[in-house]
Amino acid sequence: MNNKISIHNLCLSIDRQPILKNVSLNIPTNKITVILGPSGCGKTTLLKSLNRLTDLIPGVQQSGEIMLDGVNILNGNQDLVDIRQKMGLLAQRPYPLPMNIYKNITYGLRISGRRNRQFLDKRVEHYLKMVNLWDEVKDRLKDPASALSIGQQQRLCLARGLAVDPEIILADEPTSSLDPISSKLIEEKFLELKSQYTIVLVTHILRQARRMADYVVFMYLGEVIEQGTPDELFNNPQHPVTKSYLSGQFY
């Protein structure tokens, strides 16, 4: 298996409080890697360290290696804009930018200097169609994005992330604020997208993990307890913590 990202001995602490302890794992190319675990186990922090959003946390300290295509992105001289443009982020709740629908999609393109109107128009249509939002919004592209429903906003955020042409999609419990139908749409989209993108999906929903995963990483209290294919992890867990989590003894 080809690895897009490999993490070696990643430790992260906030104000000396360890959040991630010696995390090592591989994220395979063009697969859905699911990071599973109870609330507060460090899943989101791990995800955000991949595009170095963890830099924003006051009092943060990181050590170890995160190799993206063979380059360590924790190395100080890396260009953050480059790294971040390679990854689209989908957050727990949709946060549309304070501008209209059209500008939300083209934001990433415009700030990197693409201003050709026709090019932007085409991109907007393409990515809105890709997330099945085009028919719903094509007549009101100039409306503020906040006027959309939560489910539509989340699809807009996905389209916005895809529009900068990333290689990786980071998704942090992307369906946790959505209704079942919108959740299903997002999940189906992910299964479609994985042929072109490497997807990292953080979730605490066991059934979602079973539906989506090509590779599963189980975390508990800041540590990777166990990782493997869904078959290995779900059907034959080795570690007692994994066993009790899978049998629903804690969430």
Next chain:
Amino acid sequence: MKHIRLTRYRKWRNVFHQSWMMIALLAMLFIPLVLVAGLIMKSMLLLENHPLFELLFSSDWSPLSSRFGFLPFIVSSLWITILSLLISAPVCLLTAIHLTQYAKRWVLRIMHPVIDILAGIPSVIFGVWGILVIVPFISHQLGPLFGKSVSGYSILAGAFVLSIMIIPFMLNMLIDIIKAVPNELQEASLSLGASKWQTIKFVVVRKALPGIVSSFGLGMSRAFGETIAVLMVVGNVTRIPTGVFQPGYPLPALIANNYGEMLSIPLYDSALMLAALILFLVVLMFNVFSRFLILKAETH
């Protein structure tokens, strides 16, 4: 039996406490109403004798021959207020952005009480400082730089002093407003490849814009009504100022300087009351407009 008495006692006590709080609230709401009613009643005398248009747009102020043109005072007030906002608004906005986005956490922790202390300095101290520092600076340095020989007591001096006074007031609001922009929104922008500055410019400031505008509005209403510090440095000459180096005579200074002096002339007395009414209405307008913007921002 004892139990019932206690319960009844408790009930009455409850009613009593609720009602005196209600009375306090009503009194608080009632006082401004009485105030406005008083001002209107007192200024009726002048309004009956002179058309409002003439009062507001004439620049002839000679109370002894019963000519009351408020224009010089209104124009002075507007000049000073707008100029002080032009000076303080960029400073406040940039400082607030720095403190919330760039500075280390401990800097903000220290700055909060510092700003509160600045906001609590009595305005007469700012006035004295203006006379000792700003006025000579304008007279000796800034004026000659523009080829003008001036006393220093001017619109500009008033605006300077005023801007220093409203900076802590607006800065406190701006810090809270900018801090309220969700982190996730910044993360969204950053993860799309925006730089920190682009994120601040296009997302943080854009999101906080209604709040920013309304904090400027509240700062303006504060500036418009400020009396003593401005009065001390502005020169108090009844003439429409045509430049920032000229002296002016804002509305609050007019009232403070003259009230109680010539109450034997009923029309003069009435004119000062009208000045107070105008001041009140303008400040009310600024406030209502700013609150409206905040409300609109919150419902969005």
